[in-house]
Amino acid sequence: MAPPATSLPTADCAVAHPVSDLVGGAPVHGLTVSRGTTPQPFTGEVLGVLSNGIAPGLDMVVAELSSPAIDAAGGIWQGMSGSPVYAEDGRLIGAVAYGLAWGSSPVAGITPFEDMDDFLGAAVAAPRVEVGPRMAARIAAETDVTRAQAGRGLEQLPMPVGVGGVGLARAEKAARARGSTLVDASSTRIGRSGGASAAGIDTVTAGGNVAAVLAHGDVTLAGVGSVTSVCGDRVVAFGHPMGFTGRTRLGLAAADAVYVQPDPLGVPFKVANLGELGGTVTDDRLAGIAGTFGPVPAPTTFTSRVAYAGAARTGTTEILHRSAAADVALFGVLGNHDRVVDGVVGGSQTQTWTITGTHGGESFRLRYADRYRSGSDIGWTGAFDLATVVATLSSSSRTRLDSVRSEITVRDDRRTFKVAKVRQRTGGKWVDVTGGTAKVRAGGTLKLRAVLSGSDGATRTVRRDVRVPKRLQGERGVVSVVGGNVYQDDFWSVRSFDAVRTALRKNLRNDEVELTVSIGGGKDSLERVRRSDPLPRVVGGQKHVRVKVTR
Structure with a gap:
């Protein structure tokens, strides 16, 4: 990933269109990215407004959208969250953020921009928005969605944390074993980009890709969505929370969309590579996320070295949010082991850990060493102790981790x-x-x-x-x-x-x-x-x- 950016993206400083002025049938247009970094247009029309549809005092605009990419995918997709939707006069209505439950649909729930631009909203979760019989009938009459489908309600477009650096099935199994909430079966896969092909932070413009990054490097943990508006050094995006943590400090990065994957059994999703890191996500709110371009959060550096049968590899991950530290330790050890050993095999290994940081303002350095053995999967057996220790340390507000280093030597010896x-x-x-x-x-x-x-x-x-x-x-x-x-x-x-x-x-x-x-x-x-x-x-x-x- 590229160093912090020195130039800002093009600002649009959009003007909000009051929800109270919207009428059914009003034409809309918007911007989103299905491939690459350049926003492409889509069109649509307003179907109606759900009063208090997201939360008390926070309405939801419902619209049917269309474009070649949306039509090809069967509807709006994960990663489209935050895509700006404009009225005919150019004012910004809001951000695509919600979709029909249980599958793909061109019907989108839109978070009003007049709430996004100041991030007001009741501190309550909104996993599903009820659709009344009249709205369900209208959606069914004007789209190819059935009344039964519409009646199930609208729900937030999934924003799971994408995982790179370890096999997804391996990551999901390990996350379940450790009790992690960052990874689930619907996670969008995110690779790691770098060099000249990396998307620059200047591509983080209205309708473009944007990522909220918990960790990057050997292990990537990030959510990729779309930009709603940029003004000065500030950006708003997603139209719904990432983790609903209020004040926060996540990395703000560009992203490069590879393609949108249709899903006949669920919601289509965007596959993307992370690009340049160039700011800090400061707010994770009900109406969306917001960030500032410029400095990035101070990282904790995780390093994993694995040696086996004459081969060795060292991988590094920069952890930008403490909630990701334990998962990075788990996935970093497991993923690097799998890369070097290149198979699920039995054997033994020795591990040495070194953890540095401060606790209550005092510096510390912790070291530990141990030996592990398994008849079937030595990588799995040796992966959890360090992650458990890091989970405890990173959960304390008085503890700041500067670095975590794991050194592992693997042998075929099962005795x-x-x-x-x-x-x-x-x-x-x-x-x-x-x-x-x-x-x-x-x-x-x-x-x-x-x-x-x-x-x-x-x-x-x-x-x-x-x-x-x-x-x-x-x-x-x-x-x-x-x-x-x-x-x-x-x-x-x-x-x-x-x-x-x-x-x-x-x-x-x-x-x-x-x-x-x-x-x-x-x-x-x-x-x-x-x-x-x-x-x-x-x-x-x-x-x-x-x-x-x-x-």
Whole structure:
């Protein structure tokens, strides 16, 4: 994506046409883009006005539209939101923003420009606008839409976040697993453009393409719609919210339409590449989005490096809104892994994360490393922990992320260790006490050895000695030996910055073994926790042994 623009698009500073002056049958014309960056004209006529059709005090104009592109697609499309619709005298009626539910239709719901230009509107969502029997009958009489279709109502043209940088099916599955709301099955695919072919910010003119960008680079998350009006360094677009977040800070970018995809089972949609980034979306309101040309939001840089079988790739994404940080971490790791490994395969991987930023004004640097293993899809298995941590950090208003870096080395090795036995050194030899009782004299040393069994038949031992004070004579306890991979979803319950920092420092890695000795109760009890160094394989399984302290 190109650097911030130095020149502004051509302004139109449109004059609003009062909705109260509109009459049924009035001719209209407008501008939109179905391919490239140059707006093309369309025509139509007003069918009527739905009083309070969008929200209390916010009417909706209903019109039937036509052009070669609209006719070819079967109706208006996703990505047409914001396209300006003008009266015969040239005044701006408003923006295409709503369509008939359950399929394509030339009937458009138009958000009045007299409300868009100051972004007034009640703070209530408007997922569907009811169409009364008289309006439904009129729509059916004057278009090829049936009365039943019209009676279902008008709904906001879908504005899902488009995804680039990871396969859509993979992204949808991962987003569902993480609970993301940014990606759904109707997402418009958006590629990443660059170089001389990138659309310049000067193409963000009335009827042209515009994008609200959450992230760009290796992973792209953005919504593409149409410009309603430009005046000075300000632009209004979409005619409906993107996320209805009120004040906001998203990237403002140009876009280049590849084509409009007809959809016989739903609403047609525009496929587009992002162009030059050249401003900030400052408002996400009921009547549309608004932005200012010039500086862009300060980014958080996400970097993913994946190495496998002699190949390596490093990808970078600039995150412009904190709500996208966790999804970028998830899709960035998963997409780069898929690109380098080039297949859904089993294996193992080591990961190292480095996260920098500020919390409460104080700088921080967090580091963590772990090992993952899967018999079927190692990319999937290793993708979620970092995204979970980033989700927690980015959700805090006191935390600002400057950079997130993930380094991954993938191997075909699927071998594992499992905690198989616990042995005690007694009488000069090692005795198997698995499932039994280990006895130790008060004041003596409990000598233990965990035996790890490899999936390939190899064995390994982890030894720990624990001094037992005389005061514990006659007490009982337990020894627990746990492989780190027993505990999954290590970071799901971590909900604060301090908790994240503690978890990254104390979490048991998947390739470590933890041996805990607990004897007695109360203030004189003993608890010793010993952890192995990282092993060359993921370790699963656990064993527990009773302990009795003798005289």
